Amino acid sequence: MAKATTGKARFKIQRALGLELPGLGKAGALERRPYGPGVHGNRRKKISDYAVRLKEKQKLVYHYGLREKQLVSYVKQAKKNQTKPWMETLLSTLESRLNNVIFRLNWAPSMAAASQMVAHGQVQVNGKKVDKSSFIVKKGDVITLSDKGYANQLYKSSVESPRMATVPACYNIEADKKKGTMIDLPLPSDIPFEFEQQLVIEYYWKVK
Template identity: 70%
Template sequence: MARSTTGKSRFKIQRSLGIELPGLGKAGALERRPYGPGQHGNKRKKISDFAVRQKEKQKLRYHYGLREGQLVNYVKKAKKDKSRAWMDSLLITLESRLSNVIFRLNWAPSMLAANQMVSHGHVVVNGKKINVPGYTIKKGDVITLTDRGYASLNFTQAQATPRLPSVPACYSVDAKTAKVVDLPLPSDIPFEYAGQLVTEFYWKVKP
């Protein structure tokens, strides 16, 4: 299972990217400063074009809790889809990951918690337990949790203090059952990002 961080704290990740990423869960108030983190952060430093683009793709990587190799594989898959712009295809795929769906339904307080719920067999899709966080949901899928899932601390915590204010319109939620009524949209991404910069960062990646 991919970790949502690589040794750095959730706060430091968000501090370095200059943005709150909902998938990392609550990490304290993010104080915005006109300089970067660290003891030398207040020194003016020119940021390269590469660093600017890398920063944007890191937002996706950390929010969804992916390793770099996983994200690259998603990019390759998206570039094979000729039905729409590959960046849109990438975002729809990331939003369609089962762990993300559990998080967006406010059934888990963070993406890591959602990954754990799926991996531990607490998530049921169309009557069948699914333990793969990267499982892709489809239109018409019905998603529930096991009794242990509904009784888990992750679920009760997320229900008591939702990380996000609302559930995307592509999901219909009735009591403890959710149905996928449509595919997620790129506009459903719950944080600001510059898709063009991500496109430019991965322009050399072949399908």
């Protein structure tokens, strides 16, 4: 898992990328400015094609709390799938990671908080404890928490004040917010931030 970042660092990351990444948690409202980060910015600086692609790829790294090596590994796995475009497979896989599922169910305020709950053994899949954030939740899997998980202040505050406005249609969550089921595989359209798939495809075109 990527190293946790401070509120100030999270704000700087989102400011540099030009948008809010839900997975980083709330880090202050982003002010729209006609220039980049810095004291005055640089209005004349031309951004290279590489930098544009890199910026788009970084959205995935920071939102999902990944290391670059992890993302490359997921890209390689996705490219082995011959049944559909590899980018679709990649995004579905990232959205199916257990920490992301906990976050998208609004049981944690950020991806880092969700990972913490998983690492502490507070998350169960089909009634069995799973403590790896990278665990891939499959269609039909039922997600619940342990007693400590439901007593966790992170869970309580997230249920009371959800980070995300809605839960994706690929999940069914009980009215008491204590059980969620993946009823279908996540789609690229479930990604909760603006994202240009083609730029990431171009960034990783040499990866095999």
